[in-house]
Amino acid sequence: MPVFFFFFMPSPFFLVxxxxxxxxxxxxxxxxxxxxxxxxxxxxxxxFSSLLREFxxxxxxxxxxxxxxxxxxxxxxxxxxxxxxxVYRDLGCLEYARKVFDQIPHPEAPICTxxxxxxxxxxxxxxxxxxxxxxxxxxxxxxxxxxNFALKACSMVSDYERGMDVINIAVNKGxxxxxxxxxxxxxxxxxxxxVKEARMIFDGLRVRxxxxxxxxxxxxxxxxxxxDAFVLFFEMCKYGVRPNPVTMASMIQACExxxxxxxxxxxxxxxxxxxxxxxxxxxxxxxxMYAKLSDVVNARRVFDSMTTRNLVSWNAMISGYVQNGFxxxxxxxxxxxxKNRCRLDSGTMVSLLHGCALTANFESGKMLHGFLYRAGxxxxxxxxxxxxxxxxxxxxxxxxxxxxxxTPNKNVITWTAMLVGLAQNGHAEEALWLFSDxxxxxVAANSITLVSLVHSCAHLGSLKKGKSIHAYxxxxxxxxxxxxxxxxxxxxxxxxxxxxxxxVIHYSPVSEKDVVLxxxxxxxxxxxxxxxxxxxxxxxxxxxGVLPNESTFVSLLTACNHSGMVEEGVALxxxxxxxxxxxxxxxxxxxxxxxxxxxGHLKEAEALVEEMPFNSSSASLxxxxxxxxxxxxxxxxxxxxxxLLCLGVAxxxxxxxxxxIYAVARQWDKVDHVRQLMRQCGLKKTPGYSLxxxxxxxxxxxxxxxxxxxxPEIDQIVDNLKTEVExxxxxxxxxxxxxxxxxxxxxxxxxxxxxxxxxxxxxxxxPAGSLIQIIKNLRVCNDCxxxxxxxxxxxxxEIVVRDANRFHHFxxxxxxxxxxx
Numbered sequence: 001m002p003v004f005f006f007f008f009m010p011s012p013f014f015l016v017x018x019x020x021x022x023x024x025x026x027x028x029x030x031x032x033x034x035x036x037x038x039x040x041x042x043x044x045x046x047x048f049s050s051l052l053r054e055f056x057x058x059x060x061x062x063x064x065x066x067x068x069x070x071x072x073x074x075x076x077x078x079x080x081x082x083x084x085x086x087v088y089r090d091l092g093c094l095e096y097a098r099k100v101f102d103q104i105p106h107p108e109a110p111i112c113t114x115x116x117x118x119x120x121x122x123x124x125x126x127x128x129x130x131x132x133x134x135x136x137x138x139x140x141x142x143x144x145x146x147x148n149f150a151l152k153a154c155s156m157v158s159d160y161e162r163g164m165d166v167i168n169i170a171v172n173k174g175x176x177x178x179x180x181x182x183x184x185x186x187x188x189x190x191x192x193x194x195v196k197e198a199r200m201i202f203d204g205l206r207v208r209x210x211x212x213x214x215x216x217x218x219x220x221x222x223x224x225x226x227x228d229a230f231v232l233f234f235e236m237c238k239y240g241v242r243p244n245p246v247t248m249a250s251m252i253q254a255c256e257x258x259x260x261x262x263x264x265x266x267x268x269x270x271x272x273x274x275x276x277x278x279x280x281x282x283x284x285x286x287x288x289m290y291a292k293l294s295d296v297v298n299a300r301r302v303f304d305s306m307t308t309r310n311l312v313s314w315n316a317m318i319s320g321y322v323q324n325g326f327x328x329x330x331x332x333x334x335x336x337x338x339k340n341r342c343r344l345d346s347g348t349m350v351s352l353l354h355g356c357a358l359t360a361n362f363e364s365g366k367m368l369h370g371f372l373y374r375a376g377x378x379x380x381x382x383x384x385x386x387x388x389x390x391x392x393x394x395x396x397x398x399x400x401x402x403x404x405x406x407t408p409n410k411n412v413i414t415w416t417a418m419l420v421g422l423a424q425n426g427h428a429e430e431a432l433w434l435f436s437d438x439x440x441x442x443v444a445a446n447s448i449t450l451v452s453l454v455h456s457c458a459h460l461g462s463l464k465k466g467k468s469i470h471a472y473x474x475x476x477x478x479x480x481x482x483x484x485x486x487x488x489x490x491x492x493x494x495x496x497x498x499x500x501x502x503x504v505i506h507y508s509p510v511s512e513k514d515v516v517l518x519x520x521x522x523x524x525x526x527x528x529x530x531x532x533x534x535x536x537x538x539x540x541x542x543x544x545g546v547l548p549n550e551s552t553f554v555s556l557l558t559a560c561n562h563s564g565m566v567e568e569g570v571a572l573x574x575x576x577x578x579x580x581x582x583x584x585x586x587x588x589x590x591x592x593x594x595x596x597x598x599x600g601h602l603k604e605a606e607a608l609v610e611e612m613p614f615n616s617s618s619a620s621l622x623x624x625x626x627x628x629x630x631x632x633x634x635x636x637x638x639x640x641x642x643x644l645l646c647l648g649v650a651x652x653x654x655x656x657x658x659x660x661i662y663a664v665a666r667q668w669d670k671v672d673h674v675r676q677l678m679r680q681c682g683l684k685k686t687p688g689y690s691l692x693x694x695x696x697x698x699x700x701x702x703x704x705x706x707x708x709x710x711x712p713e714i715d716q717i718v719d720n721l722k723t724e725v726e727x728x729x730x731x732x733x734x735x736x737x738x739x740x741x742x743x744x745x746x747x748x749x750x751x752x753x754x755x756x757x758x759x760x761x762x763x764x765x766x767p768a769g770s771l772i773q774i775i776k777n778l779r780v781c782n783d784c785x786x787x788x789x790x791x792x793x794x795x796x797x798e799i800v801v802r803d804a805n806r807f808h809h810f811x812x813x814x815x816x817x818x819x820x821x
Contacts, residue, residue, distance in 0.1 A: 048065060048068070048069050048072075048074070048080055049079070049080055049083045051065045052065050052083050052084060052087050053083070053087070057091075059091050059093060062084075062087050062088065062091065066084060066100075069084070078104070078107070078108050078110070078111060079110070081100055081101075081103075081104055081107070081111055082108075082110045082111040082114055084097075084100050085097045085100050085101055085111055085114040085115060085118075086114045088100065089114060089115070089117065089118035089121070094118045094119070094122055094124075097114070097115060097118055098115060098118075101115050106140075107140060108140075108141055109140075109141040109142070109143040109145070109146060112131075112135055112140055112141070112142075112146055113143070113145045113146050113149065115131060116128055116131060116132065116146060116149040116150065117149060119131060119153070120149055120152060120153060123156075125153040125156045125157045126153075126157065128149065128150065128153040129150065129153050129154065129157070129159070129162060132146065132150040132153070132166070136169075142169060142173065143175065144170070144175040144178040144180070144181040145180075145181075147166050147167075147169060147170045147175065147181055147184075148178075148180055148181045148184045150166045151163055151166045151167070151181075151184045151185065151188050152184060154166060154188065155184075155187065155188050155191055158191075160192050163188050163192075167185055167188070167189075170185070176201065176204070177204065177205055177206065179205065179207065179208070179209050179211065179212055180211070182201055182202070182205055182212055182215075183211045183212050183214075183215040184215075185198070185201050186198045186201055186202055186212070186215040186216050186219055187215050187218075187219065189201070189219075190215070190216075190218070190219025190220075190222055190223060191219075191222070193223060195219065195220070195223050195225065198216065198219055199216065202215075202216045208239075208241070209241070210241055210242065210243070210244050210246075210247065213232070213236045213241055213247065214244070214246045214247050214250065216232060217229050217232050217233055217236070217247060217250050217251070218246070218250045220232065221250045221251075221253050221254045221257065224257055226254040226257045226258045227258075229250065229251070229254045230251070230254060233247070233251055242274075243274060245276055245279045245281045245282045246281070248267070248270075248271050248274070248276060248282050248285070249281050249282055249285040251267050252264065252267055252268075252271075252282070252285040252286055252288075252289045253285060253289070255267050255289055255293075256288070256289040256292045256293060259293065260293075261290075261293045261295055264286075264289050264290070264293060265298075268286055268302075271286070277305070278306075278307055278308070280306065280308055280309070280310055280313065283302055283303075283305070283306050283313070284306075284310070284312050284313045284316050286299075286302045287299045287302050287303050287313065287316045287317055287320065288316045288319075288320065290302065290320070291316065291317070291319065291320025291321075291323060291324065292320070292323070294324055296320060296321065296324050296326060299316075299317060299320050300317065303316075303317045311342060311343060311344070311345060311347075311348070314333070314337050314342065314348065315345075315347045315348050315351060317333055318330045318333050318334055318337075318348060318351050318352065319347075319351040321333065321355075322351050322352070322354055322355035322358070325358070327355035327356070327358065327359050327361070330351065330352060330355050331352065331355070331364070334348070334352055344375065346377065346380065346382050346383050349368065349371075349372060349377065349383060349386070350382060350383065350386045352368055353365060353368055353383075353386040353387060353389075353390050354386060354389075354390075356368065356390050356394075357386075357389050357390040357393045357394070358393075360393055360394050360395075361394070362391075362394040362395075362396055365387075365390045365391065365394060369387060379403070379406060379407060379408070380407075380408070380409075381407060381408065381409050381410060381411055381413075381414055384403055384404070384406070384407030384408075384410070384414060385407070385411075385413050385414040385417050387400075387403045388400045388403050388404050388407070388414060388417045388418050388421065389417045389421070391403065391421070392417065392418070392420065392421025392422075392424065392425065393421070393424075395425055397421060397422065397425055397427065400418065400421050401418070404417075404418045410441075410443070411443070412443055412444065412445065412446050412449060415434070415438045415443055415445075415449065416445075416446065416448050416449040416452065418434060419431045419434055419435060419438075419449060419452050419453065419456075420448075420452045422434060422456075423452050423453075423455055423456045423459070426459075428455075428456035428457075428459040428460045429456075429460060429698055431452065431453065431456045432453065432456055432457070432460075432462070432465055435449070435453055444476075445472070445476075447478045447481060447483070447484060450469055450472060450473055450478060450484065451483060451484060451487045453469050454466065454469050454470075454473075454484070454487040454488060454490075454491045455487060455490070455491070457469060457491050457495070458487075458490050458491040458493075458494040458495065459494070460691060460693070460698055460775070461494060461495050461496070461691060461693065461773065461775040461802055462495070462693050462698065463492075463495040463496070463497060463693070463773070464693065464696060465696070466491045466492070466495055470488055470491075473488075480507075480508065482508075482513075482514055482516065482517055485504055485505075485508050485517055486516055486517050486520045488501075488504050489501045489504050489505065489517070489520045489521055489524055490520055490523075490524065492504065492524070493520075493523070493524030493527055493528070494527070494802060495773075496528075496773050496800040496802065496807060496809075498524060498525065498528050498530065501521060501524045505517070505521050513541075513544060513546060514546065515541075515546050515547065515548065515549050515551075515552065516551075518537065518538075518541040518546055518548075518552065519549075519551045519552050519555050521537050522534045522537050522538060522541075522552065522555040522556060522559060523555040523558065523559075525537060525559055526555055526556070526558045526559025526560075526561075526562055526563075526806075527558075527562070527806050527807055528562075528806065528807045528809070528816065529559075529562045529563050529806060529807070529816055529817050529818075529820075530559070530563065531559045531560050531562065531563025531564075531565045531568070532563070532565075534555070534556060534559035534560075534563075535556070535559070535568065538552070538556055547580070548576075548580055548582070549582065550582055550583075550585060550587070550588065553572060553573075553576045553582065553588055553591075554587060554588060554591055556569075556572050557569050557572060557573065557588065557591035557592060557594075557595055558591060560572065560595060561591065561594055561595045561598055562805075562806050562817070562820075563820075564599065564818070564820045566595060566596070566599045566601070569592070569595045570592075570595075573588070573592045576588070584613075586612075586614060586617045586619065586620070587619065589608070589612050589617070589620055590617060590619035590620045590622075590623055591623075592608065593605045593608055593609055593620045593623040593624055594623035594626070594627070596608065596627075597623055597624050597626060597627020597628070597630075598626070598627055598630065598820075600627070600630075600631050602624070602627055602628065602631060602633055602636055605623075605624050605627060606624060606636065606640075608620075609621065609624055616643065616647075618644060618647055618651070621640050621643055621644045621647075622644065622651070622653070622654060622657075624636075624640050625637060625640045625641055625644065625654065625657050625658070626657060628640060628661060629657050629660050629661050629664075632661075632664055632665075634661055634662070634664075634665045634667075637657075637658065637661040638658070638661070641654060641657070641658040641661075645677075650681065650683065652678060652683040652684060652685055652686065653686075655674050655675075655677060655678045655683060656685055658674050659671050659674040659675060662674065663735075663739075664735055668740045671740075686777070686778065687702060687703070688702070688703050688753075688754055688776070688777060688778045689701060689702050689703075689754050689776075689777055690754035690755045690757070690758040690774050690775065690776045690777075691758070691774070691775040692758040692761060692762050692772070692773070692774055692775075693773070694761070694762070694765045694766070699758070699761060701754040701755075701757040701758045701761070702754055703749075703752055703753055703754050704749070704752040705752075705754065705757060708757075708761070710761070710764065713764055714757060714760045714761050714764060717760040717761075717763055717764055718751060718756060718757065718760045721756075721759075721760065721791055721794070722751055724794050725787055725790040725791060725794065728790055728793070728794065729790075730786070730787055730790045732746070732747045732750055732783060733782050733783040733786060734746035734747060734750065734783075735782070736750065736781040736782055736783045736784075737749050737750060750783050750784075750787075753781065753784050754776070755774050755776050755780060755784050755788070755801060756784065756787070758774045759772060759774060759788065759791060759799060762774070762799075763795060763797075768797075769796065769797065770797070771797070771798050771799075771800065772797055772798070772799045772800070773799075773800045773801075773802075774799070774800070774801045774802070775801075775802045776801060776802065776803040776804070777804060778803065778804050779803050779804050779805055780801060780803040780808065785808065785815065785819075788801065788808070788810045788815075789810055789813050789814060789815055790813065791810075792810040792811055792812065792813060793812055793813035796812075798810065798811045799811075
């Protein structure tokens with residue numbers, strides 16, 4: 001055959017020809033290499049191994065060598081087969097590597113390990129574990145390397161039981177003291193929180209290299225046992241083992257966990273002594289540590305000192321800015337990142353979206369959303385959750401719901417973000433409906449989900465749904481968390497069941513009773529006007545060694561306020577600084593002004609506002625203004641309202657109260673003037689509504705509402721009640737109607753108030769003698785308060801009304817507030 005013919009032949013044939021020139025097509029029986037078993041140094045096996053390494057980057061060449069190996073019938077030679085499997089594996093031809101393995105009658109440990117490594121590189125962890133099980137079933141040799149790789153596969157699929165099987169095999173074979181295997185065992189056990197077991201393995205090692213030390217130190221940091229991590233680090237240095245960048249990254253993370261900036265700076269200095277000042281991993285860890293410890297200046301200094309930065313470094317600095325409230329600086333750094341033409345990932349975008357959510361910056365959030373779309377980011381569950389959270393916190397629920405519905409593979413965090421968004425934006429009932437959808441999708445709720453639902457039930461006053469969520473918390477072991485117990489106390493209090501709050505606090509472990517929990521209990525008593533019980537809880541709290549804070553005294557003053565306990569409130573106000581070293585803040589002054597104003601001590605309240613050690617706050621002036629309305633002091637009311645308007649208060653309630661004061665004084669021209677001012681400022685009065693829960697459904701009534709399906713029956717009950725209460729001596733207080741109309745019209749308007757419609761519906765739909773509970777979003781008016789007392793006596797029912805300020809328990813013609821609210 002002419003030589004030029006081979007020159008133009010395709011590559012595979014040319015390679016076969018080259019091999020044929022180098023190796024005989026078959027070893028003759030008379031040859032010294034005719035034996036079926038060859039050593040690596042023998043000509044055929046050794047030469048084939050060399051050829052495989054020579055063609056290790058050319059799959060066609062490897063296949064050609066493989067063909068010659070088969071022709072020479074030496075494919076079962078162990079070391080040659082190991083090389084062949086390794087080459088196929090490195091070329092990505094794992095299926096060919098497995099076929100080579102399957103042809104070996106009794107494969108030894110190296111060839112088994114080569115196959116295991118191939119599965120791990122392709123992230124085929126289940127296949128790797130199945131292969132390891134095959135090794136066990138065929139009684140093949142299992143060495144420390146095979147156990148090491150099998151254990152890594154168990155870690156990746158979070159299979160604790162199979163991982164422990166691998167560890168037991170290693171222990172039974174006596175190979176657990178191999179440094180690499182021991183490090184893997186320590187890492188595996190630490191990942192599952194088995195700190196003691198990991199430490200036993202570590203302590204059993206005679207020789208420990210830096211990898212072993214890193215495994216145990218990193219495990220302690222991961223388990224948040226930071227002091228133990230530092231002890232081990234010092235012990236490591238004592239034994240003369242030089243820390244590497246992985247060690248120092250763990251120690252930097254430990255400083256962050258301890259929350260000690262000084263300790264972090266000391267570790268930073270040690271990093272410089274070790275000449276790791278240019279290591280990307282270490283410097284990125286320092287940026288993250290300084291940012292988490294609120295030292296943004298030093299975080300930026302470290303970031304600027306980096307000669308080489310990866311995306312993790314950029315993300316750490318951007319996230320650090322956002323977490324510390326420097327959102328603008330975070331966006332500036334993001335612009336610099338774009339100018340450097342660095343690639344982005346979802347971590348970068350999530351940090352910026354979180355910044356927009358913190359500042360409720362809807363426009364910037366929309367711009368980022370558009371950038372995500374243009375940059376080709378797919379809407380995964382992480383980005384979808386961040387967008388839902390952003391739009392919810394900006395009040396753009398339609399946008400949040402749109403993103404939520406299009407987010408694939410929604411997890412519990414995504415569902416919770418949408419639930420919290422609905423609840424916080426006043427759509428508590430929709431949040432409860434969404435929770436039903438979440439359960440139907442088979443997504444298990446977490447503690448945060450359930451807390452948001454408890455708050456939704458509290459907002460709606462939905463006792464049945466609240467009890468259902470409480471039962472869910474108990475079944476899933478969440479109920480004894482201090483956060484959940486606090487939410488439950490608030491929920492039961494707002495649903496009118498103070499006795500249930502007592503049960504929650506009774507079954508709470510003493511260790512879990514922190515100041516927040518006690519404040520919630522004190523606040524629940526105050527909400528219902530039980531000032532004496534609030535003070536008793538305060539004394540019990542102190543006896544149990546819990547120190548009060550500012551919120552404690554806010555709750556106590558509110559409780560005294562709603563109970564008419566003026567003297568006790570005055571004593572508490574003066575004791576907070578003298579006995580408890582708590583600074584009297586603007587909020588506390590506002591509570592004290594409200595206490596005095598509500599009790600009619602308007603001159604003292606006005607003097608207190610003037611003598612405050614800081615400028616008059618809107619909260620204090622609003623409290624004084626409400627007192628003026630209650631006690632019909634027009635002059636002081638106008639004077640106080642003027643001060644509020646000068647502060648630029650955009651609260652429509654201020655205008656409403658001022659309008660009420662003028663209306664009581666029958667100064668209708670000034671009422672019209674105030675209403676005109678409201679229109680000019682773009683302010684609207686919040687429409688009043690009342691809620692009542694019948695069965696598992698909430699019914700909403702507006703003033704003058706006639707849209708309910710059972711409206712004719714409701715109207716009939718209202719007419720009957722009107723007749724009966726008038727016969728019992730009820731006289732309408734038309735001063736509650738702030739309109740310049742005839743008295744008969746005012747009376748008609750009074751009987752159209754939402755709480756009266758809700759009470760009538762409750763009487764229509766509930767058994768005789770049962771409790772009726774109403775939720776009113778505004779303060780109940782004087783006349784509705786009066787007429788409800790009459791109704792409770794006539795129908796022999798207890799009627800509980802929760803208005804914007806407190807609870808009213810009406811029974812036998814009396815109210816729990818003693819007409820003081």
